[in-house]
Amino acid sequence: MADQEKFVKEIADMTEDFPQWYTDVILKTQLVDYGPVKGTMVIRPYGYEIWENIQHELDRRFKETGHKNAYFPMFIPYSYLLREAEHVEGFAPEVALVTHVGNTELEEKLVVRPTSETIICEMYSRWVHSYRDLPVLINQWANVVRWEKTTRPFLRTSEFLWQEGHTLHRTEGEAVDETLKMLEVYREFMQNVLAIYVLTGPKTESEKFAGATATYGMEAMMLDGKSLQAGTSHYLGQNFSKVFKINYLDSDGTLKVPYSTSWGVSTRLIGALIMAHGDQRGLKLPPKVAPVQTVIVPVAVHKEGVAEKAKEIYETLKKSGVRVELDLREQSPGWKFNEWEMKGVPVRIEIGPRDIENNVAVMVRRDTHEKTTVPLDTLCDTVLKTLDAVQLNMFEQSKAFTTSHIVEAKNLDELSKAVDEKNFVKAMWCGCPECEAKIKAMTAASSRVMPFDQTPIGDKCVCCGKKADKVVYFARAY
């Protein structure tokens, strides 16, 4: 117990200093480290394995919905960025520029991609000529660079990893359908893989992507009551197609301009995982993405038969497809329990001489701390079922937490109070950007999404009191 207390003390109290708790957890669990260049991060093996699991799950979903992967160059001619007016306004101040190779200055400076709409549309204009070439359904896994003033590992870094889907369609309807389909792919992934409940819907004009006709977002509530934009899906209309002169000959013999979409999620999702599920002991990882799903910690490992039995359990679980680790290091069992709890491993198995005598093992759940004694001959089956149960329970917890922190507000005072009490605020809004800006200035809360279910909860704007017909979620956000 002394061990455990000492261990926990190394992590800041999340109720007292949430940002410090976050920093402690990500560094001490070796998910990440700071890179030498300000604002960059090193994703260490334990963090990268989570990303690999995320990639695996998402990539399967993208392929099942007909998308293929490709790779476009990271260097974009500066002139491309200038072509779409809103796009350049949104990105120009934060792009990294390559101006030299060795000692030689380049004729045109190059943008390190902050996103790839421009270069991808340039290529599509070369590839697409006929309606037979449509739809184009391509995704890219890549690194992107956006120079941000305030950075935090996973949440906001100069360079991050992501995927960006870029599609082209014959009709507006088809493109809008794609935009919403991919939003739903994301939502289902958040629910069933990351076990995070999200609010989805269109963003307001002021919050949409630079160059988009409409942006749909998903927002996840972190344990400090702040919202994290976990992913976006953009309907781009014909904006980029026109600027990059993408045309196709339709079956009726006329030249037309296709409609495009783009959608992306990033390593930010790892930040979402940490802040949606963690607790005072550290990480709490959903089994579907946990690098280690089950750890076996032998007790009194020097006693006859303990190591052997532990190995036997390890082999059985491994054969059943469980990502399992057997911890035979020198440290005490208590130290190991704490470390694996901090690392968020969903299920722990403890096995000692007395357990072996009784033909049982002790199983501990990370999500509920529930401890059960399990007969060895049903252990593997119990672990598999428990992993499923942990996965489901973590989502239920996330959903319950989020929905219990949604408060309705009729006026600015109510909104301000609800935000201070770490809630998402559901309110009516007149639609004017001035009210949005005023709310932000007064409460530091911004509009997050407008839910698809627009059943009104009043008829007056939460800010100006004038007639309002839009339902909006407001929250402080990362």
Next chain:
Amino acid sequence: MADQEKFVKEIADMTEDFPQWYTDVILKTQLVDYGPVKGTMVIRPYGYEIWENIQHELDRRFKETGHKNAYFPMFIPYSYLLREAEHVEGFAPEVALVTHVGNTELEEKLVVRPTSETIICEMYSRWVHSYRDLPVLINQWANVVRWEKTTRPFLRTSEFLWQEGHTLHRTEGEAVDETLKMLEVYREFMQNVLAIYVLTGPKTESEKFAGATATYGMEAMMLDGKSLQAGTSHYLGQNFSKVFKINYLDSDGTLKVPYSTSWGVSTRLIGALIMAHGDQRGLKLPPKVAPVQTVIVPVAVHKEGVAEKAKEIYETLKKSGVRVELDLREQSPGWKFNEWEMKGVPVRIEIGPRDIENNVAVMVRRDTHEKTTVPLDTLCDTVLKTLDAVQLNMFEQSKAFTTSHIVEAKNLDELSKAVDEKNFVKAMWCGCPECEAKIKAMTAASSRVMPFDQTPIGDKCVCCGKKADKVVYFARAY
């Protein structure tokens, strides 16, 4: 047949103009396109799927040998590059430099990684303190940038995709073992996955990696008789460890400097695939990495039952794990045969009304052009066996081609003649860099590797005629 001839005419004759054949093949099969910035490439879905299959196969091998993936920032402080003298000399002239963000000049310019030894060793110096922290076995999948004057898609591009392993070890012996182990992982992969025979061994001093103590390479012979360096594994000694001040407390209580290795292969392997296996009709892909392993082309698809039977075969093959495509496009069967041959699909199934009547299908192998009539009830099994047979045969072809193009030379005249006749030349070498340079100047052939089997084939240097005890392969190279 008219169709076929026309199609083939679109690809240059590989015996007359091999470089043009290569360009025609990569563009017409839509493996790749040129990016807007000179020297960059867009890897299109058909090319990227090959890369995904390569990644999948290699990644499994890396993990089976105990490595984990991580991700390090792409921006490296310029000062890091300067720390290792040979390293900076090798890379400084070709590095892309980020000097500005938006309109603001950076205090220190940043190198876009040409390789990551420096930044990774910097991080290792923060992570490694005790012998318990060793070995460190980390790999990274990433994009790197090296500005080259002459570029060609896959073979040499400003930006390319690769993996780079970076490991740290307690002893010299362990690090050398790792270097050789990964070379063997690569060799086995080339043989069993890409079906390419390679020559392996240490490189000479003048050909080794900038900063390495020893570089081991694998060289593959392309169909034009030139050699392609397909991958390298470097033993770095304590060079980088010392420069980046990596120290660990050993079990004997003394502070020691670990030994490091690095090893990598890149999207260049796709170029190797094309030039080691292609023919006048286009690509010839080994089944293990072919995006489409089997294509089904129905004949007289409008006739009753043809499309249904083709779909049935498609479903059966798909269920058996074959990457199969059913081509129901409008074009003629002849056009489709040619297109899929050009795209290198290992096995083609043709099925028409008469075949269905006889309860058979026609199967055509891409490697041998062999055509067989196969009963429908054994078709799936036959396809699976044939894919294995194609894979094996392609390696045997590659091995036979390479070994039949290795010629021994006793003097410069013989060497020059053998190189002109598109061979690898096995010769004795005295070990002095002047002879190597002279051979290169006179024949355009460079030393490729020194085979592990150093059984002498003479005792005089092929260049200067003085006493020689080193066996070297010379060849013109990409």
